[in-house]
Amino acid sequence: MIRSFVEDFAFDPAVVQLNHASFGAPTRAALTWHDAVRRAAEADTSTSLGTGLQDDLRRVGAVVAGLIGADPADVAIVTASTEASGALSTSLPLGAGDVVVLTDGEYESVIRAWQVRAEAVGATVLRLPLPVPATSAAVTDLFTALPARTRYVVLSSITSSTALRMPVAAVARLAADAGAALVVDAAHSVGHEPLDVSTLGAAAVYGSLHKWLPVPRPLGFLWVDRALVDVVRPAAVALHLDEPLLQRFGWRGTWDPAPVRGLERALDEWRTWDDGGRLDAAAALADRADQLLTDLGWVPTGEPAMRPARLRGFVVPAPLPVLREALAAAGVRLWTGTVPDGRTAVRLATHVYTEDADLHRLAATARSLPTPLTSPTDRRRGEHFAPS
Template sequence: MKDLAYENFPFAPGVVQLNHASYGVTSRRVMCAAESARDRIEADPNIRLGAELVDLLRDRTARVAEAFALEPERITFCANATSAAAAVIASLPLTGADTVVVLDTEYSSIIRAWELAAARASANLVVVPVSLPFHSAEQLLDALDTAVPGSVRYLQMSLVSSSAAIRMPVERVAEWVRDRGGRLIVDAAHGPGHVPMTPSTWGAAAMFGTLHKWLPALRAVGLLWLAADLVDRVRPAEVSLTWDAPDLIERYSWPGTFDPVPRLTIDTALAQWAEWRARHLLAECEALADTGSRLLADCGAHPTAETAYLPPRLRAFVLEGVTVRQVKEATRAVPLRIWAGPGPRGECLLRFATHIYNDEPDLETLARTIKEVLTR
């Protein structure tokens, strides 16, 4: 699929890109659509950013809802997953008698946001450790039972954990939360365009995520889904001109002066993603991820999860006996773009993601580089 790289993406020559999961990668087609959209806005910004904008956002939101089988009246765009999480956490009621549960594999800023919210309300925050490698749903449920003997108000978990790249057993944890009288909040930053999202089936209270990680969209585009009883309650974290709007899409349509083009061109990104899927290119990416996993395991890297809990195109490994700095220095010299960072307990984690521009030699380059790091 290497011939698709420069045809579809503006990469610098020689860069091996295996980390679109961090920031996303915008395609040339979407960049072209964005240029046209910006020209249109600048031709008459008073109209394009005024009366016309909400209608256009409503249309694009409906397209996202259709693509991912979500209820259109329950979703809206927002700046990014962080802003959506801030809106949810700030809007939900929390008292000193409540317990909030988060997993230690959650995105660090989300954990920090819950720490601040719990401190303000004098609520109890419990951070539950997730052992690596992740073996089973029962392993996690046992950890939850041990750490949280009583009732729960909210539990925050990822659909796919970011650093450790674990496809979490959301359905099983949702049952556990309901049995404790609580509500589930799902971080789906790595959901849209990657793994199915069924928040209504899970009985979730809220789900937030991004559209620019796994779609070829401009950054940043966030997505917020709310249970029916929370549609009127959850307000943007920033108090803007539309903060009081009764309509969910309008409420999040104007977070102050901003660039709406990433949201307005999401239709182009969805269309291109659908074409890739129809041509089975994304299925080929999944096979490449399996190849990369096998090659890294042969080098002595340890997968963060058993096969049943691996995301289709995102994989992570524990690298023993080396530092994050060593991994970053070695991969940058190639140049090879991956993510490396500390795990929940200070482990050295390496994560890669496969896309339509990758081929097997990219994964062989990664494995060769990591083998050299591990055997120094």
């Protein structure tokens, strides 16, 4: 019998956790070690937050570079994807008349960061309508006629709210053909699906590390093409703004480096799960969730090829307030919101602690929702993306 991993995490046992993709889920062991590292740092802050921190940043920066197929000289450690996105949107060259293109399915803070920069310099942000349910071909087609003076295309490797694995390579080729640079939001990649920045054709890639690795939050990375290493700066002006990339982001004011120091331990724990088949088992549970929820009328947000290993999105035939009330009453936690056109949506994430009973409680909650009247078009949407 495979043991339960639930007790390895600090969860409320009464709650079904299907939303670690929003904030991460460190293990009890990681939290204990994190607290010990923080206490130890207080014994000599001059070293632990000074020269000692720089040594740790260089070591961990090299580890992160190895994870993403990068040269350590091109990698910075950041708190999370939002910090990296802010750094890129404020420091990459952008002028009056330039265009930044992204879909309306990108993370809202990313969209807003580029809008603020564009407003300041007289550029334009073009939001392309993401089709949901999506196919790779339909998403790629959005980028086939980029407007003149497109400077940047911003695209997630895996979208956040809609949980779609995006056709990054195909979009990269179209961006290059238009003379534009590709910026990739890889917040949901490391620890979840393979990421090799050298193969993407991107100018910059960033992501969070605390979402899919068992490291206490916050922790993330930023990679930039060698040509941009001297261009990209933190959004906050700090003491070592003109140092090499790693130090530039490592000296951004006083901050808690304990998550950085815990990354290697988190990777050891993650590899134990991987070697033991636990991550594959979690992916199989995500496939079972597809079957259970599709049978109940929930529509997957994308075709099978676009569904990430352990992250799945659905359009739900119920009003959002009704859905949220039912989930809260059932003690089920998953992301809820809307797809860009306003329809109710959910996103669930499976992990090493997820069990069949969790999915059955979610399915029971889905069955309790009032059944809406559906049009033939709505029914066809569901039939088009039956589980593979």
